[in-house]
Amino acid sequence: MTLQISRLIKPCLAALLATMFFFTAGAQTDSCPIRISVITCAPGEELYALFGHTALRITDSTKGEDIVYNYGTFDFGDPDFYAKFVRGKLDYFLNPEYYHDFIRFYQEEQRGITEQELKLTCAEKQAVIQALHVNLQGANKYYKYDFLFDNCTSRVRDLLQKHIPGLTMQTRLTAPGTTFRHMIHTYLDNGGQPWSKLGIDILLGSRMDRAVTVQESMFLPDFLMKGVDSATRQGASVVSARKQLFTATPVSHKQNKWxxxxxxxxxxxxxxxxxxxxxxxxxxxxxxxxxxxxxxxxxxxxxxxxxxxxxxxxxxxxxxxxxxxxxxxxxxxxxxxxxxxxxxxxxxxxxxxxxxxxxxxxxxxxxxxxxxxxxxxxxxxxxxxxxxx
Structure with a gap:
């Protein structure tokens, strides 16, 4: 009798333990104290800010931390700043800063801020955080900035694609045949910068005039934001929530592009x-x-x-x-x-x-x-x- 009862109980207990593990794992994912979001800042008035900005926000409720990781930082106080900038040898670096300090700057400049919270497991969140910490170590934090192929936005794009298994961002974000120059022209025209547009057209060569791929189109913050919105994994959206952190009215520019x-x-x-x-x-x-x-x-x-x-x-x-x-x-x-x-x-x-x-x-x-x-x-x-x- 005891043996028969044991044979009946063991399968039921195994099923119960498996069920408990499933719900516990799900609860750990849902109750993970870490939140990771993509932050997109709207274009500003000055030429350097005309194309917007991208950063990663990481919130840890258990530690009371709210940090923004920004790949678009450089040292303006470098004595060779202008020489390095002109020659394309200026080091940009990853810089963590408190969320409230980060957002205050863009609020003062009246630039809208959008947040896209990502639907990730705890393990995936830890992988992203670990990658950021590695990027902050010694020489790892520095990189040679390239406006088209290696900038503050493309760095966030590449990090997400590398550390989120199964992430798909293949939805076309631009019209077929759109070039880098076409995309840049849109921002320069909207920003009322006809002379900057002329200078850029003179300085930048024919590599700007080939059609962009889906991946390459996300070198601009607005397009990475669209790419993240359309991103899926196993048929489900990667974005769990999207909110407007700060709303600003875009400034109208009436300067004639002609x-x-x-x-x-x-x-x-x-x-x-x-x-x-x-x-x-x-x-x-x-x-x-x-x-x-x-x-x-x-x-x-x-x-x-x-x-x-x-x-x-x-x-x-x-x-x-x-x-x-x-x-x-x-x-x-x-x-x-x-x-x-x-x-x-x-x-x-x-x-x-x-x-x-x-x-x-x-x-x-x-x-x-x-x-x-x-x-x-x-x-x-x-x-x-x-x-x-």
């Missing part, structure tokens, strides 16, 4: 009028204007070469603006007043090159800024005049 085109058109027209002034004074002033034009484009061309070959900014490579910002113009400007025989041939070939650029404008592997058309037209005209006289 201002540079208008300014350059007026400039080109004035130089054209000056070149038609046939008096001795007019010819002298025209020669001075030509010299300035040659020196400026030549120096700009050398700057583009420097950014391409002498810095770590990969986005500055393969820059087709060098077809009109000819570095050799610096030499031509030096010899303009002496007029050696070879100079006429130089201007003739340079003029043909400008005409070829204008015909190929829409077909180049790089999207050139439309505001530059009057400048290229002016160069073509002045090269022709200089080759004929």
């Amino acid at each position: 201002v540079p085109l208008l300014v350059f058109s007026i400039f080109a027209f004035l130089i054209l009028l000056l070149s038609r002034w046939k008096s001795k004074t007019g010819k002298t002033l025209t020669r001075i204007a030509d010299s300035v034009l040659l020196y400026l484009t030549g120096l700009a061309g050398f700057l583009l070469l420097f950014m391409w070959f002498c810095t770590d900014h990969v986005a500055c490579a393969n820059n087709y603006n060098l077809l009109w910002m000819l570095p050799t113009n610096l030499v031509a400007g030096f010899f303009l007043w002496k007029r050696p025989n070879w100079l006429k041939k130089y201007f003739l070939y340079a003029g043909f090159l400008q005409i070829a650029i204008l015909f190929a404008w829409l077909f180049l592997p790089q999207q050139l800024n439309i505001s530059l058309v009057p400048v290229v037209l002016l160069l073509a005209y002045r090269y022709y005049q200089l080759s004929a006289n």
Whole structure:
């Protein structure tokens, strides 16, 4: 009898223990004192803040901790700050700060803040925290910032994808054919930054003009936020809750994005009028204007070469603006007043090159800024005049 009762009890006890373990494990997951959230801050007024910001928030209720881990920190007090920044060698680093200090800064700047709490197990949360702690150790905390491929947002994206098993973020976030330049232009236009847009279009080369993948599109905070919203694991959403921590009214920017085109058109027209002034004074002033034009484009061309070959900014490579910002113009400007025989041939070939650029404008592997058309037209005209006289 005792043996029979034992045989009946053991299976029931095993089932009870398994059930208790299942609910206990579930309770541990649900009652885990740690919360991990993705924080997305809206764009700001200044150029450095125009694209928004991403960070990770980790709250531990048992320890009373509420820490934000921010990969977008750099040392502005570095004596070589500007040199390192220009050459792409400036160290950015992971910096933990108290949540209230972090959020106060963005509230003062009137920038909206969105939080997406992630649905993770305790083990996965611990894995994320451990990865952050490893990143904080010694040289691990530093990295070479790259605006497109290694920034404060892509670092959070990569960390989540590495430490959340089964995470899928494959939903297309942009229209087919969207390039890095298209995405950046949207923020520059919305932020009323036409001159910054022109400068970026001049400095950044053709690598900006290939279509982005789903993964690459999440280099911008708003798009990582969309990616996290659409992220799934085994068919279930990874986001357990989404809330607006701070709401701010976006500032309306009325600056016309066509201002540079208008300014350059007026400039080109004035130089054209000056070149038609046939008096001795007019010819002298025209020669001075030509010299300035040659020196400026030549120096700009050398700057583009420097950014391409002498810095770590990969986005500055393969820059087709060098077809009109000819570095050799610096030499031509030096010899303009002496007029050696070879100079006429130089201007003739340079003029043909400008005409070829204008015909190929829409077909180049790089999207050139439309505001530059009057400048290229002016160069073509002045090269022709200089080759004929």
